[in-house]
Amino acid sequence: MKPIASTDPGPPLDLERFLPYRLSVVSERLSGAIARLYQTRFDLSIPEWRVLAIVGRHGPVTATEVGQKSQMDKVRVSRAIARLVAMDRLTQTPDPTDRRRKHLAFTAAGAAIHREIVPLARAVEARVLADLGVEESHLDTTLTALERTLGT
Amino acid sequence: MKPIASTDPGPPLDLERFLPYRLSVVSERLSGAIARLYQTRFDLSIPEWRVLAIVGRHGPVTATEVGQKSQMDKVRVSRAIARLVAMDRLTQTPDPTDRRRKHLAFTAAGAAIHREIVPLARAVEARVLADLGVEESHLDTTLTALERTLGT
DNA sequence: TGTCATTAGTTACAAATGAAACCAATTGCA
DNA sequence: TGCAATTGGTTTCATTTGTAACTAATGACA
Incomplete structure (x- = not known):
């Protein structure tokens, strides 16, 4: 019988x-593959992609709202927006009732890109899910559980 | 009946x-939480942590082997090793049959840290798994499936 | 109203990261 | 042998990222 010290590390990890x-x-x-795809095809980073997705889904929003809905800190959001504006994909219009906020909306170019990237994203996701086979069904509930325990 | 154009983006994502x-x-x-833990307690980054785990599990190894077993590119591995050596946690001894390779092994300090961090890692993992509840059982097979389709 | 605390967003600085170039040693092979 | 191609590992450089400090505007409340 080997006694086990309280600091015994057990079997190697x-x-x-x-x-x-x-x-x-x-x-x-997965993120890397998608990032390369969007980078080469649209010159779009993941943070920028997320901003477009939020604007497309929730209409005119502020940077803070984007941050909340996309789990990105304000610096990352700010920079993604700055680049999207510089590339003429988003417009910023100051909120008349609170001039600190700026409402973000698509330009024509932004809307066009958004229309392209959403189906592409769905396709990538669908391919992964299809490859997963039977495990696919568990994935959603497992992720939900993880989100719960890690506190989304 | 609405006709669906081939470019129809469908519902917003x-x-x-x-x-x-x-x-x-x-x-x-999850990684962030663990990173903060190791950072504050041991002044150890995630890449460094991975190197220690590999050395602890596989004995004297080379940088290239560490890279393969930890899914890190050689630059990240090189830097993690450099810092671990600088902090006197690892030793590098040149391979006599191939003087490009250096075998990595723990110093006393490195071995001590390894003995501490492994149980800590297990504890964190165990807590997450416990919180997951019934989904815990699916997690492993789901991850395995994901690894398969994404080509570990 | 005047002032202090808070909030929206940006900027500055330092650290982490990856791609590509690089050096040194080894291997393949004429 | 000798030389080109490959491999182990490091360094350089540009990019990304986060923390903290900052500016400007609003809110709270005496």
């Missing part, structure tokens, strides 16, 4: 079986 | 329901 590591690798792969 | 986004947010949260 297998990185390949460690949940946070696996999650990170998988997420990194 | 909900970021909160978009798989790559959800995966990224969840992974980011």
Whole structure:
């Protein structure tokens, strides 16, 4: 009988079986693939993509709202917006009742890009889900559970 | 009957329901929490942590092997190792048969840290899994499936 | 009203990251 | 052998990111 000291590290930890590591690798792969796709095809970064998605889904919004809905901090949001405005994909119109806020809306070019990227995103997602096979059904509930325990 | 043009974007895309986004947010949260933990307690970054885990699990290894086993590119590995060596947590001994390679091993300090961080990592993982409840059982198979389709 | 605290958004600075160039050692092969 | 191609690992440079400080505008409340 081997006594177990309270600091006994136990068996060595297998990185390949460690949940946070696996999650990170998988997420990194998927995001990376999508990032390359949008980068080469639309000169669009992931943060910029998220901003477009939020504007497309929720209409004219402020930077703060974008941040809340996209889980990005305000600096990242600010920079993504700045670039989208510079590329003439978004317009900023000051809120008359609070001149700190600016409402974001698509330009024609922005709307056009949005119309292109949404189906593309769906297609990528659909392909992954199809490849997943039977596990596909569990994925949503598993992610929901993770979001719950990690406090979205 | 509305005809559907081939470019019809369909309903606006909900970021909160978009798989790559959800995966990224969840992974980011978990990794972030762990990163802060290791940073404040051991002055250890995630890449450094991964290197220690690999050395602890696979014994003396080279930088290239670390890269393969931890899914990190060689630059990140090189820098993590450099810092671990500078902090006297790892030793590098040149391979006599190939003087480009250096075998990495723990110093006493490195081994001590490794003994501390592994149980801590397990504890974090265990807490998440416990919080997951019934979904816990699906998580592993779901991740395995994702790894398969995304090509680990 | 006047002032202090808060909020929206930007900027400045430092750290992390990756692509590409790089050096040194080894291998393949004429 | 000798030389080109490859491999292990590091460095350089540009880009991305986050923290903290900042400006401007609004709100709270004496």
